[in-house]
Amino acid sequence: MKSEIFSARGIGKTFGSTVALEDVGFDLHAGRITGLVGMNGAGKSTLLQILAGALQPDTGTLEVDGRKVDFHSTEEALRAGIAIVSQELSLFSSLSVEENLALVKGHRSWPSRAAFRADARRILHELGFDYDLGIRLVHLTLADQQLVEIARALLQQPRVLILDEPTSSLHSVEVQRLHRQLIRLREEGVSIVYVSHFLEDLLDVCDTAVVLRNGHRVEAPDLRAPDSLPRLVAAMLGDEATDSTLDSGTDAPLLDLPDRRANGPLRISGLTTATGLDIDDLTVAPGEIYGISGLIGSGVTDLFGLLFGLQTARSGEVVLPSGRSAAATPPDAVRAGVAYLPADRKAVALMQRQTIAENIGSVRALGLGGDGAFIRRKRMVQRAEERCVQLGIRMASVHQTVSELSGGNQQKVVFAKWLEAEPSLLLLDDPTRGIDIHARLEIHRTIRDLARSGLVVLVYSSDPGEVVELADRVGVFADGRLVGELRGEDRTEHNLIVMMNSTNGAAAGPTQAAS
Numbered sequence: 415m416k417s418e419i420f421s422a423r424g425i426g427k428t429f430g431s432t433v434a435l436e437d438v439g440f441d442l443h444a445g446r447i448t449g450l451v452g453m454n455g456a457g458k459s460t461l462l463q464i465l466a467g468a469l470q471p472d473t474g475t476l477e478v479d480g481r482k483v484d485f486h487s488t489e490e491a492l493r494a495g496i497a498i499v500s501q502e503l504s505l506f507s508s509l510s511v512e513e514n515l516a517l518v519k520g521h522r523s524w525p526s527r528a529a530f531r532a533d534a535r536r537i538l539h540e541l542g543f544d545y546d547l548g549i550r551l552v553h554l555t556l557a558d559q560q561l562v563e564i565a566r567a568l569l570q571q572p573r574v575l576i577l578d579e580p581t582s583s584l585h586s587v588e589v590q591r592l593h594r595q596l597i598r599l600r601e602e603g604v605s606i607v608y609v610s611h612f613l614e615d616l617l618d619v620c621d622t623a624v625v626l627r628n629g630h631r632v633e634a635p636d637l638r639a640p641d642s643l644p645r646l647v648a649a650m651l652g653d654e655a656t657d658s659t660l661d662s663g664t665d666a667p668l669l670d671l672p673d674r675r676a677n678g679p680l681r682i683s684g685l686t687t688a689t690g691l692d693i694d695d696l697t698v699a700p701g702e703i704y705g706i707s708g709l710i711g712s713g714v715t716d717l718f719g720l721l722f723g724l725q726t727a728r729s730g731e732v733v734l735p736s737g738r739s740a741a742a743t744p745p746d747a748v749r750a751g752v753a754y755l756p757a758d759r760k761a762v763a764l765m766q767r768q769t770i771a772e773n774i775g776s777v778r779a780l781g782l783g784g785d786g787a788f789i790r791r792k793r794m795v796q797r798a799e800e801r802c803v804q805l806g807i808r809m810a811s812v813h814q815t816v817s818e819l820s821g822g823n824q825q826k827v828v829f830a831k832w833l834e835a836e837p838s839l840l841l842l843d844d845p846t847r848g849i850d851i852h853a854r855l856e857i858h859r860t861i862r863d864l865a866r867s868g869l870v871v872l873v874y875s876s877d878p879g880e881v882v883e884l885a886d887r888v889g890v891f892a893d894g895r896l897v898g899e900l901r902g903e904d905r906t907e908h909n910l911i912v913m914m915n916s917t918n919g920a921a922a923g924p925t926q927a928a929s
């Protein structure tokens with residue numbers, strides 16, 4: 415029997431003047447995990463959407479078991495055994511986990527509700543999700559929502575499982591659990607397509623790789639070779655792959671920035687909130703990057719929420735770098751020089767139906783008054799174009815709607831938008847999630863440039879290694895309190911993980927981090 419169960423031949427897709435894919439073909443085999451990699455905008459999501467019936471190709475064909483298929487919807491693909499977990503979560507936050515899991519027009523049915531629940535509980539448990547099925551999505555973290563999305567696909571027992579960045583919100587324990595599941599599914603003969611910007615994760619479980627570069631398939635290295643990681647990166651980058659582009663230690667400024675408006679440090683003293691934050695004393699100076707770490711429920715999200723005017727203090731004092739007190743609402747926070755890049759950026763940080771230029775100009779309008787609300791369109795477009803060049807945003811024009819951009823490029827637009835607002839305090843919640851290796855280093859440089867120009871930067875990352883790499887000082891939170899700090903030579907990933915887990919505020923498993 416032939417082992418390829420799903421094949422693509424000569425797939426092409428164009429959006430307006432953007433060629434997203436050209437003549438892409440490959441075979442997927444039963445019992446094999448195929449990694450799909452490429453830089454932001456390389457065409458990965460477009461290809462996956464075509465495989466899963468959510469998009470129709472302009473050219474080319476798909477074959478299941480050697481027979482040509484023409485999917486017009488994800489339901490049709492699901493009936494042929496192909497399930498996708500998309501980059502964008504497609505769950506309903508007001509519904510329960512059970513309702514979300516059941517809302518699939520798939521090919522599977524259950525003899526009774528009890529049987530469905532038993533299956534759902536088992537799959538969720540294997541993924542490490544231990545809440546009741548009745549809990550509403552709105553009460554779950556982004557990471558848990560992502561697990562529900564994955565469980566929904568697994569419930570359909572697909573022959574081909576497509577995962578588009580399934581680990582972007584997950585922490586290391588959950589990633590390991592997911593990998594164990596994938597390995598088990600592989601043993602059962604399921605074919606898996608796995609997209610991730612975390613190449614080391616990918617190498618952990620993948621048998622082969624398909625590499626896309628600018629919409630074309632290029633040759634992939636043998637993943638079993640000892641130097642597979644640098645060769646994979648070189649294949650993704652093509653001619654751009656030079657040592658300097660991948661040198662994370664480079665100090666050369668990427669942005670030419672005017673000095674910022676920080677009048678002084680961020681000072682928090684005697685702070686308590688209704689949500690349990692309790693910070694005695696924290697001062698972060700202009701020019702400093704302060705890393706924040708903590709387990710789920712540790713208070714990281716609450717601290718960002720408070721500084722961005724989403725929560726109020728019960729007692730204590732907060733003085734922002736602009737010299738003002740903590741703001742009562744987000745618009746006030748913006749006016750007081752606070753920029754907040756939330757973890758769930760695509761859902762809450764961008765106006766998906768507006769253009770790139772409008773998005774980039776949007777908070778400047780709020781933050782800077784005169785030059786803002788009545789900013790001249792021509793000027794706004796010009797500034798947006800400059801920002802796009804600075805941040806390497808891949809697009810056809812700034813007049814495209816943001817929804818047309820690839821995921822990583824959308825995240826860069828969020829960055830551009832906040833740079834335009836000229837903040838003095840930058841709150842970054844997992845700033846490089848879903849961003850390719852090249853752009854990640856550029857964003858690190860941007861963050862350093864911003865600090866150097868006088869901003870106060872607070873950064874949280876689900877990757878403890880990233881916090882340690884970026885920050886001058888790292889504070890560890892547990893149960894709303896600042897329980898320890900690492901600085902100088904003590905600031906290592908090992909020490910950070912030990913400190914995070916030795917605090918007793920852990921509401922969740924060992925190395926789960928907050929977001």
Ligand SMILES: Nc1ncnc2c1ncn2[C@@H]1O[C@H](COP(=O)(O)OP(=O)(O)OP(=O)(O)O)[C@@H](O)[C@H]1O
Nearest residue numbers: 429434454455456457458459460818819820821822
């Ligand atoms: N609906 C659309 N309209 C216009 N252009 C689009 C649309 N969808 C994708 N594109 C463009 O097609 C190209 C490929 O995008 P795609 O989302 O497939 O990339 P990707 O490899 O998944 O990137 P990322 O890693 O950033 O998610 C990009 O240039 C993107 O801007």
